[in-house]
Ligand SMILES: Nc1ncnc2c1ncn2[C@@H]1O[C@H](COP(=O)(O)OP(=O)(O)OP(=O)(O)O)[C@@H](O)[C@H]1O
């Protein structure tokens with residue numbers, strides 16, 4: 001069974017069809033990237049999955065159950081986390097306290113935590129927070145206010161906050177946007193490491209093709225709201241429709 005599945009998903013904004021009959025699935029432990037030119041509908045698709053947007057028609061199933069009637073919070077409870085750009089960080093709190101809050105949020109937010117892995121003491125919250133900061137390479141900066149972190153470290157803290165909830169599916173929309181090449185490299189290394197150490201299923205939106213080819217098992221290509229190709233990095237690289245969409249005079 002697919003972990004995530006969209007079926008004939010349509011999202012219209014007035015006259016604009018941002019998502020046009022999109023059907024795809026992601027299996028457990030699969031790393032999938034979503035690529036496509038500007039305006040292709042990538043962020044819209046992510047926002048439909050997190051329930052920030054209502055679909056015009058079609059269905060989204062997670063672990064076999066439709067999630068299109070759930071609230072955004074309920075979707076997180078089911079095990080879908082998104083690494084939010086800055087929105088999830090409390091700037092004046094320390095890095096450690098940010099990680100603690102993420103761990104606590106996971107406790108209260110998640111059925112799995114409540115039944116299988118209760119975080120019912122401070123020590124356990126601290127354990128998860130410490131593990132998270134170690135994973136994202138921020139343990140030595142734990143006492144700094146989050147706002148004092150360099151940009152790339154802040155973005156990694158956001159990924160850490162998303163990971164602290166131990167999501168079954170992690171969604172990332174351009175996690176390296178605005179980073180320096182060094183920060184980008186550190187972030188890609190982080191994703192690779194988490195993937196290796198704990199296993200990770202993700203759907204990544206990313207413009208940098210080098211990153212996409214490095215971290216993805218499979219790539220889904222969107223153009224003007226439609227899936228025009230899906231395949232391994234090699235298959236997508238060779239695909240003519242993809243080359244046309246990127247090179248063939250797409251209006252931007
Ligand atoms: N809230 C909205 N209201 C109206 N139109 C929207 C809204 N959000 C997105 N759109 C339109 O839907 C289409 C898809 O936009 P979307 O942001 O999903 O593209 P994208 O693939 O994420 O692009 P980018 O690579 O630039 O981030 C675009 O034509 C966009 O203008």
Ligand SMILES: [Mg+2]
Nearest residue numbers: 042043044173
């Ligand atoms: Mg976008």
